[in-house]
Amino acid sequence: MKTLAIALCVSTLLLAGCNEHKSEAKQLNSAAPAATPEQAPAGGAFAVHSSSAKKPPVSKPQTSSPHLSKFYQVFHDGAFIDPKGKPMLLVFGQPQDPYTQKLQRDVATDAELAAALEKDVTPIYIDATSNKRHKFFHNGEAMDVDTKTLVSIYHIDATPTLIFTDEKGKTIFIVPSYLPPKKFELVLAFIHEGLWRGKNRENGEVEKALKAYFKAHGIAIGGKK
DSSP: OHHHHHHHHHHHHHHTTOGGGTTOOEEOOSSSOOOOGGGSOSSSOOOOOOOSSOOOOOOHHHHTOTTHHHHHHHSEETTEEOOTTSOEEEEEEOTTOHHHHHHHHHHHHOHHHHHHHHHHSEEEEEETTOOOEEEEEETTEEEEEEHHHHHHHTTOOEESEEEEEOTTSOEEEEEOSOOOHHHHHHHHHHHHTTTTTTSOTTTTHHHHHHHHHHHHTTOOOSSOO
16 A cells, blocks of 8 residues: 555654664554554554454553643544644554653653644544544544544554644654654654645655755754765
């Protein structure tokens, strides 16, 4: 699938030259279908393990985090997935995933990152292990779906996974791994400035534009000079 291929390219692009973050994604233990080898995300993300047993939401550990209240001041709950007239960022995470927790801590403690999220996108967090109903607005239409269906729609097989969409909810690109704050802020600025508009999302044009944007801001991409 082209969308998955582009997700892999963008993930490789964003993680290149940042080795300390290459394995910062956690296995999604859910009932979602197992990914095929070509669907496995780059960056050392864990693969899904399909299970017929339903796993109950593990939300209690999250409530004890001192950063969560601040995180949820920035991110909307996933009950209503609506871009609200802006590009949208969907973050799929797990309560006990250390990399999801790291992302939440970044948002709670980095004022610049939090401000960029609130200004540039409509940020929405979804617990990929939960069993909830979601009002999902896509391309002007509303659908009522459960979490498992969302996980399947976006082929989530690692957390955190970041889905960047346009104002209609159509995917621009996917990052199936944790992003460090400064690189995260650059991606948000790229989205906000609309440098992806008018570019083909399925043939690598958005990836090339993002790579050029990173280079213009002094971040080398690709490991080798």
